[in-house]
Amino acid sequence: MGLDSDAAEPAPVKILQSPAVRIGLSISIATGLYGVSFGALSVTSGLDFWQTMALSLLLFSGGSQFAFIGVVAGGGSGIAAMGAATLLGMRNGIYGMQINALLQPRGWRKFAAAQLTIDESTATSTGQTDPDEQKRGFWTAGIGVFVLWNLFTALGALAGGALGDPKQWGLDGAAVAAFLGLLWPRLKGREPVAIAVVCALATVLAVPFVPPGVPILVAAVVAAGIGWFSHGRSDEGLEPDVDPYAENHVHHHHDPAGDHRDRTGDDA
């Protein structure tokens, strides 16, 4: 517990040269700008400015926020809105497990990381193989999206329809491209491609039958099933992202303290 190894981020030398930081910033901009549409939609759904901001600041999970205001706009009760938002937020728990294993944040960072655990930050982080890059990717995307998402929520809530529909600018297309861009590097070899195809199909089949957000959970369950039953063939390049510390000594990395390698039973 005592060793606070995350305190010193590697010196900001060439920080913009880090692929994870670049990806994190790109995805922050693409997603953050979309906050305009949330802000605008939220006030037209009948929430006031501060309720809108409370959702972006405290709930901070785009899908859940849209679900909440969607139910309210449709005349649904507060408890129904809460149910939809909460169901949608479930996947963040899975993300939390993954980020916890990768970054192993300590102390207050664990609580900060939890709030920043969303699709974008998790995808940026798990898309990297180097432990330092995973860390930079998570925090860059997490903080970047948080700041921009909230700024643009406020803008959307105040300016409302005056800005026009963000779809006009293709921002929803940017989100599609961003997620494909994060998936792409993982599709090396036949097995990852097969997993992606199966999960994509499962998602499409689930969309009409379950509430929004749940198809992603269905895909997660399918993927977990594949992982469980295909256990044993473990040289497919799936593990290093998840357990980078095990062979840290062969990895080249720039952490001056080099203290990652001693982490073993840190949960005790």
Added chain:
Amino acid sequence: MNLWMWLLLSCLLAYTWKLLGYLVPASLLRNPRMSRIAGTMTIGLLASLTVVNAVASGQSLVLDARLGALAAAGIALWLRAPFLVVVIAGAAAAAGLRLLGWD
């Protein structure tokens, strides 16, 4: 006031989900099988997020300009474009198709 209450409760529950993930011991994921599951799950979640963002609209499947974004991003990735270019290609394709009247 009533809406405020449900709203704040939603925020609390959302944070609870997030935090619960962090309370699962990291050592559990160091088990080879769990570690493999985390790997397959990452691929599955990313594939699912891509598809949901491309064709889902609420509970219906819609073929609109976002498909153009998916195709443009795929081509950009095929050409080994950097991430930012991929994102811009997706946005440009969706915006362009809408400009041409395909929604």
